[in-house]
Amino acid sequence: CALFGLLSWREGAWPPSFKVEKTGLIIDGNALYYSLYYTSDPKLDQRCGGDYPGFKHEVCKFFKTLQDCEVNPYVILDGGSGPEKHEHNVSPLKYKLKKAKTIAETEPDGTLPEAYNVLPPLVKDVFIEILREKGIEFKVCLGEADPEVVSEANQKQCAVLSIDKDFYIFDVHKGFLNLDNFEWKKEEDGKIPARIYTRSKFCEHFKLDPALMPVFASIAGNDYSRLEDNGAFAKESSSPGEYSIKRLDGMLGFLSKVNLDGLNNSQKREHALSEALNHVGKKENQTFKLAIKKYVKPEKTSSKLPPWVCEKVERGELTTFVTSVVDWKTMMLTPLVEDFSQHSSYTAAYRIRQYFYGLLTGGEITEYGRDGEEIKDYRVPSILPSSDEQKQLKLQCLNEVLRLIIKYAPEHSRRRVFEEALQVQTSENIPDQLKLPVCVTVFWFKKLQHHPKPETVNCLHALLLWFVCEPDGPEDEFERKMKALKDEVVRNWQPRVAHAFSQWQCCMRQSLHLNQLLCSPLPEPQCARLAGWQTEHTEGVRVEDVNNATLTQRHTGLKYTEGVIKELETEGEHSWEEQPKDKEQKSRKTDDRGSRVGSSPCNRKVAGSNPGLDSLGRCVLGQDTSPTAYSF
Template identity: 70%
Template sequence: SYQRALTSFTEYFLSFIVKVEKTGVIIDGAALYYSLYYTSDPKLDQRCGGDYPGFKDEVCNFFKTLQDCEVTPYVFLDGGSDPDKRKTLVSRRKDTEEKAKTIAMTKPEDAVPKGCNVLPPLVKDVFIEILQEKDIMFEQCLGEADPVIVSAANQNQCAVLSIDKDFYIFEVHKGFLHLDNFEWKSKEDGKFPAKLYTRSKFCEHFKLDPALMPVFASIAGNDYSKLQDRGRFARESSSSGEYSIKRLDGMLSFLSKVNLDGLNDSQKRERALSEALKHARKKENQTFKLAIRKYVQPEKPSSKLPSWVRKKVEIGKLTTSVISVVDQKSMMPPVLVEDFSQRSSYTAAYRIRQYFYGLLTKDVQALLCNYVVCISILSVWYLSVQAPEGLRRRMFEEALQVQTSALENIPDQLKLPVCVTVLWFNNLKVGQKAETVLHTLLLWFVCDPNSPGYSCSQSFCDSVSNWQPQPHVAKAFSQWQRCMRQSLHLNQLLCSPLPEPQFHLLERDPPSPLGLRFPLLRWSPLVGSGRQKRKKRGGGRRTNRRKRSDY
């Protein structure tokens, strides 16, 4: 592929080793949480909903290493996707669905096939929680983060840390650090090695005018365009590498020979693109010009959302899904690892999504008969003011069909999960064992076999820890997690009428009485073995839990 070939170019010839210490770094947040989850040792669960405590350990260790080396991180996260690359996103989603099917059919005792990575649905939410807890500077962008990252990197004179091939093309003054070569686990004497790439060195090596880098990206292949040259450039290459490398080498050689005398940068790009298309016997296409413009004039994303709502998105207090719904009238939820022969687990959260969409599309009247409540809730968007808490709570109760007044004696950490569980259980269809499934879920809310003070029966906990659920039971818990995620986002949209739970294990002084865990984690052999390994190397966590009688 283009990315693999370009990485090969830079890794072996055009990057140089640096020691990372006492500096700032601009981090592509999405690239980081993908990389940390997929490359964790031991491997984190992808089959059973996600290993969020294990993920937290990995993220905290990463930022602790940066702190020890006096590296100041600035994290930027993607918001809404670029509508111009929707076809690419749909294609990637289909590919991810195939990977999810492969993982779902893999036996629990077998490793996930290489290259079949599917990110669990709550990883981004957990990542943001950790950034907030650790006071890591971050911003959630309103659209694609790339333009904001490049601007911040050049303003602060920092390198960019990512895995995105586009940063080979952008002009980043201090260079690009690829996460695959960012060896933060090899810290020694307050520093660790990494490989730094600079665009200037790349252009110098291939004798390419820097103004033509966007042209190179547009014809080589990116999220917007790719020149179908039928092997013409590869055949003209003198490289001894594989086809993809020959193709890129041939393109770079061709572009370096285009006559650019007397032209400004814009004219250089027009001529180079025209010559490349002629060489490949293709007609000029606006798609390539659009792709070039994304690099030359990267536009910082904007949104139709009210300013105070945009601010909540930027500080991570509101999901970026609101941007997709309001600005693009669509939303693409994460791909799930589940039984694809059955209906999607997302159907369990359909009612909650209706309210989420209704609020954003100003169609609340279709959801509530009370006209006063409709107008009051809509004022959140029309007038940019926060509706009274009672009205926001009423909307949440309507969506989940619960009465929050019954939660008075429930710990704050559990209020939202309990509401979700009520909705989930009322719509649960797992036959006569429905109550057993419910009891198991509730016990995992309040019982931790690793805690010295837990009150659950030891024999019960041991038996459940080794239990492999039937497919319909696993499906039920997958549905619960979907309801939990959508309820979390609805709660954020309504300015948190209920306290927001934490999805990773919290350690406070005194220890937190409860950190929310998902029950499927304990039934996954992969996660179980991972926990034992972390404990042996000193990475495990133990927290005190309340007794069931406390609830």
């Protein structure tokens, strides 16, 4: 950032060297997983669905280094953001959309502009999974993490590790370590080279009263405010740097000269803000005062959610999206790297989100997401479970918020709601770790059949290869098989293939969150193994590959369920049956909520009284639904 550039230019202002060892450390979790994913060497995939095993390897190496240096980490992650940041959230979505489109349209060996990065959709879920698996202490906030990071750091007398420029402004007693200078890969003798920044040293160098740091932040520009000064402050700077550095240097020089004699800290801030606004011909503005308050008295976010739900969010057992939906009735759909000639990948999971909203509010939700090459908002009606399931879940409306008593409902009732949302029926024949992924895959594959393309079956086969490669087995063995598959096939990235897997990941993530909301009626799979390698070896994947993989799996003694293969392969075969248009139109029907159910393979099987479907025409997983299903 420009402030970092200013520190590097001013002699004596650069934070001093520091060796990190034998200490506690408060870590900004969001900043960490962004940094680890974007700065990994070799670079982790962003174009083809993400490299989650590679990301997990990087995260584990990071925490192993901390352990070797006897550094005790406490990770704090962001939750949702309040209404005051709403318009500021839409603007970054537009910028992320631009970055995602650029990445999608750049050749694999092409050069991207600096800082053009887009996270794959499951990174945060994978990160939390790793923290839990490794026993790293962490907390997920209901709102922004900054207030809790500062509070914990000062209470435990620890430094803060982040890349957020706000920590230059907060009074963190033991200092701020910027991730850009935290050289954990150069650890030596149990010590990590870093640079430590303290607000007191900064103010001493620039001759600024510490009470004015929040004023400096509010006019310099942050998530809430920015003073448009038309170059007035930059003209007063002697800095040889670029405009942004001159502007900050000029502001600091101006604030250091404001007369503060006889004023308390609150009066100092009010007077300095007034002077700065007058200097550039601006009137008093409540926006700046609110921004200043964020630094002076940072407040932890509260929620309308019941306490037990808030506790699940804080433990990472429930997505933070619930706070945005219940408290602000909004959902931000972060842009993804996908085929921009098609509808947003999030469209594939639309029905799942409707059930998610129905359980939480029962009303309309405003979604912000991609429409073509723009970010637009649109109203999404929620879907409530069928009346019998509602009664079983004992949902009660209090104060216009759906109070969740889901945790007291029987597991079979919660599972039925999940099955109803995805229009599937699970089977005990499916291994626990595959129950949810298989449900998602059938739901996703049926959605793709509305607009069938040749690569659809290739995508399915790639997923089948993952299913038969025993994700419950030893991790090294799993990764060895995945690497062998990558080495055998042509790596020819295709936008339509990447888009199909982007749709699958959207369905997977939303299904994970729906399952969490229902208190996990289906076992949660390991996200780190769910995706990330598939799109790289979809081209050329054949049914024979699936057969061979299954035979290999038999020879090595790995336990597996044939029902998964049979059900999904049957879907694949039927998806390419020729169907006259008039027959397809007749097969369409409307469910009891008025939403259209398309002519999917499952719908077509209903007419043939296929035993693999229930009375509602939903796929019954794990059953041999066709005499033509492959035998393994």
